[in-house]
Amino acid sequence: MWPISINEIKRLQIELTTFCNADCPSCERRNYTIENDAIYVKPLNNSEISLKNIKEWLPLDKFHSLREIHFCGNVDEPTLHNELISICKYLKDFDVWISTNGGTKNRLFWTELAKLKNVLVIFGIDGLEDTNHLYRQNVKWKKLEDNYTTFIREGGNAAWQFIVFEHNKHQIDICRDLSVREGFKWFNTVYSTRENHEVEAVPKDREKNKCIRCKATYDNKELKESFYIDALGTVWPCCWMATNYQSNVVAKQIGYRFGHYLSHNLKYDSLENIVQGDMFAFLWKNLSKFEVCNTHCLHNISDTITWHGM
Numbered sequence: 001m002w003p004i005s006i007n008e009i010k011r012l013q014i015e016l017t018t019f020c021n022a023d024c025p026s027c028e029r030r031n032y033t034i035e036n037d038a039i040y041v042k043p044l045n046n047s048e049i050s051l052k053n054i055k056e057w058l059p060l061d062k063f064h065s066l067r068e069i070h071f072c073g074n075v076d077e078p079t080l081h082n083e084l085i086s087i088c089k090y091l092k093d094f095d096v097w098i099s100t101n102g103g104t105k106n107r108l109f110w111t112e113l114a115k116l117k118n119v120l121v122i123f124g125i126d127g128l129e130d131t132n133h134l135y136r137q138n139v140k141w142k143k144l145e146d147n148y149t150t151f152i153r154e155g156g157n158a159a160w161q162f163i164v165f166e167h168n169k170h171q172i173d174i175c176r177d178l179s180v181r182e183g184f185k186w187f188n189t190v191y192s193t194r195e196n197h198e199v200e201a202v203p204k205d206r207e208k209n210k211c212i213r214c215k216a217t218y219d220n221k222e223l224k225e226s227f228y229i230d231a232l233g234t235v236w237p238c239c240w241m242a243t244n245y246q247s248n249v250v251a252k253q254i255g256y257r258f259g260h261y262l263s264h265n266l267k268y269d270s271l272e273n274i275v276q277g278d279m280f281a282f283l284w285k286n287l288s289k290f291e292v293c294n295t296h297c298l299h300n301i302s303d304t305i306t307w308h309g310m
């Protein structure tokens with residue numbers, strides 16, 4: 001059986017939509033191909049999780065330890081979801097984190113969002129006006145600047161997240177100082193371990209673990225005790241296993257031994273049944289056989305994220 005039940009999880013990570021306005025070169029949205037023999041198919045730009053789904057799928061009364069709900073998927077721009085504000089209001093008893101490229105919508109939206117005191121918006125700003133667009137392609141600096149200043153001026157809680165690349169590393173301190181002046185409450189740096197295209201990430205070494213220790217099942221800075229729900233409503237232990245590529249590697253290893261492959265989808269079963277069911281038990285027993293688990297939770301090849309409070 002999976003070792004963590006829903007009354008023990010501290011965090012839920014949710015991919016609200018398959019839409020995004022930007023075109024970051026190392027995002028999995030780039031070169032997103034669906035192979036002919038794919039078992040698990042999640043096309044881009046065609047689905048989202050509605051407020052109605054959230055109300056039906058999340059048993060709020062059973063989450064005795066849940067504190068944080070993070071809207072941050074593998075392919076989503078959560079601020080494009082047209083019910084985001086209603087969803088955050090519905091989840092008023094939890095800390096809601098929203099990761100965004102910051103380049104969407106208008107002042108009215110950011111002013112409304114700023115009123116929600118349970119919300120923290122993590123703006124992905126990888127440099128300044130002359131560098132941000134080199135990675136955050138399609139994000140217009142003036143719009144981004146207008147959005148974060150509106151949000152902060154209207155009382156919103158904001159964090160500045162900075163992915164360190166060769167082309168922006170000289171701007172870390174300038175951005176950190178600017179983030180203080182602009183009223184961000186946090187500044188964090190990300191050292192990426194992705195295969196980066198068009199841009200060059202600054203490497204950071206990480207120590208390998210002695211054996212696989214599933215980061216979704218204990219208290220740690222990366223995942224905490226958590227589950228990941230993708231934009232189709234499929235439940236995974238973590239976002240790493242839910243990528244287009246890894247979900248299919250895992251799907252092929254599992255095959256159809258639990259009947260139809262979508263046995264871990266919230267349209268077919270409850271969150272409680274899914275995580276206590278056969279499929280998650282199988283995952284738990286076989287973590288060492290999955291490439292993704294060896295990469296992230298044995299070799300520890302994961303982004304290094306460091307938060308600096310103000």
Ligand SMILES: C[S@@+](CC[C@H](N)C(=O)[O-])C[C@H]1O[C@@H](n2cnc3c(N)ncnc32)[C@H](O)[C@@H]1O
Nearest residue numbers: 026072073074075076077099100101124192194
């Ligand atoms: C796919 S994005 C979805 C949320 C939102 N669209 C955004 O970009 O913040 C999920 C996370 O991946 C981060 N990310 C994007 N490109 C990255 C890269 N090359 N290396 C590390 N993290 C990256 C984003 O900053 C965000 O925190």
Ligand code: SF4
Nearest residue numbers: 020022024027076101
């Ligand atoms: S903004 Fe986020 S989801 Fe959109 S392309 Fe960039 S990393 Fe991917």
Ligand code: SF4
Nearest residue numbers: 214215237238293297
């Ligand atoms: S990669 Fe595997 S071992 Fe690591 S958190 Fe995800 S499911 Fe757990």
